[in-house]
Amino acid sequence: MKPAGRTLSVIDYHTEGEPMRIVVGGAEPIPGATLMERSEHLAAHGRDLLGFTLYEPRGHSAMCGAILTEPVAPGADAGVLFIEPLGPVHMCGHGAIALGAMLVETGRVAAPGGRATVTLETPAGLVTCRVSTQAGRPTSVTIRNVPAFSAGLDLSVDVAGLGPVRFDLAYGGHFYALVEAAPLGLRLEAKEASRLIEIGERIRAAIEARVPLVHPGLPQARGLLYVQFHEPARRADAQYRNAVVVAPAGLDRSPCGTGTSARLANLRARGQLGVGDAFGHESIIGTLFIGRIAALTDVAGTPAVVPEITGRAWMTGQGTLCLDPSDPFPGGFLL
Structure with a gap:
């Protein structure tokens, strides 16, 4: 080109x-x-x-x-x-x-x-x-969105300088590692952006090197692209606050649509979210997506959800x- x-x-x-x-x-x-x-x-x-x-x-x-x-x-x-x-x-x-x-x-x-x-x-x-x-x-x-599914719960990987890091895996259009922020001493605030990116990339690289990820129905979708940190929400209309690290050096300002889809599948796999339940997902800058599981389905035999995400654009x-x-x-x- x-x-x-x-x-x-x-x-x-x-x-x-x-x-x-x-x-x-x-x-x-x-x-x-x-x-x-x-x-x-x-x-x-x-x-x-x-x-x-x-x-x-x-x-x-x-x-x-x-x-x-x-x-x-x-x-x-x-x-x-x-x-x-x-x-x-x-x-x-x-x-x-x-x-x-x-x-x-x-x-x-x-x-x-x-x-x-x-x-x-x-x-x-x-x-x-x-x-x-x-x-x-x-x-x-x-x-x-396209169907989302859980790809692993309660996993762990050793990361240099951090020790064992616990994470879940889910697909919502891409594969995500879902990581709780607090055990790593992280807070999801704009002033922490550089640190979140640096640690998120270290975690992503460690998981990518050890865990092969391939979509069961779409073999071109493989590998780990994103790490999603999460903590309790600060808004009354949300359940979680999140920050998605986007390789090579970015941080999603929105609550992340494919990341929210992955989170819906993850919470469903944990038995914490029902079909039709509203799920408020807050971004690192305080904006909001509302997610819902519209239906249950499967992807090549893997239990999956049909996610719906509501947001605004200007x-x-x-x-x-x-x-x-x-x-x-x-x-x-x-x-």
Whole structure:
């Protein structure tokens, strides 16, 4: 993918504080008969496009993005390839909320009577967004995510400098290690961001080296991408506060959509959450997602849940990213 003369049309949103840069025009066609094949092609050949879109000087280490593409599945309103600084990812919950809001707010999907249903095709599967609007502006979006499941309870790994660290594993669009913050002397506060990232990456690397993770029905989904720290909520309308460490050096500002999905499956496996129960999930900056288990299902014989996540997203900008021929950083950089 050649960067020479590149311009991209983008619409920026944030979902409960977490940025989402949506590429709506200018990206060269990405080959692949399926969304998964396109994501894999982007991973192998799209470093310049990803860096141009997300990295400094046009973005930053916590920027997330999405590239609109033609859907393959009948009935899907849009195909989407999610990207993070480390590379393409199969699913992004806060991104799906932002995309649902964007497609309605910009008139790409109509919302008669103030309600719309948007179907996104992602590499992980189909995701439905129910968008509520007032005076043409989205006020909330509920996504029905791909099935989530527990992948392990009460596990332990030795981490240099920390000793044994207890964790659970769950999948919510990606695999997560779920780690209680307090036993590690951590508090989920913005001023602790650097420490959370550093310790989270150490834990992730230790688990990744010892625990093979492969989705039983989607073999391309493998490995541990995220560590989710949790502690009791501070808001009255939430049960837990969480912070998700995003490799290589990011921290989710939102309550994390796929992370909340993983947490729903985890709590169900522990017998602590029933079908239809509301689960308030608070972010490190105090914003909120409401999660629910919409139904029970299975993934290749593994008990699973169908998660629904409700949140809000706001447009923050529209514009064109451009590349001057003399720019020494056509693919961006990260510190």
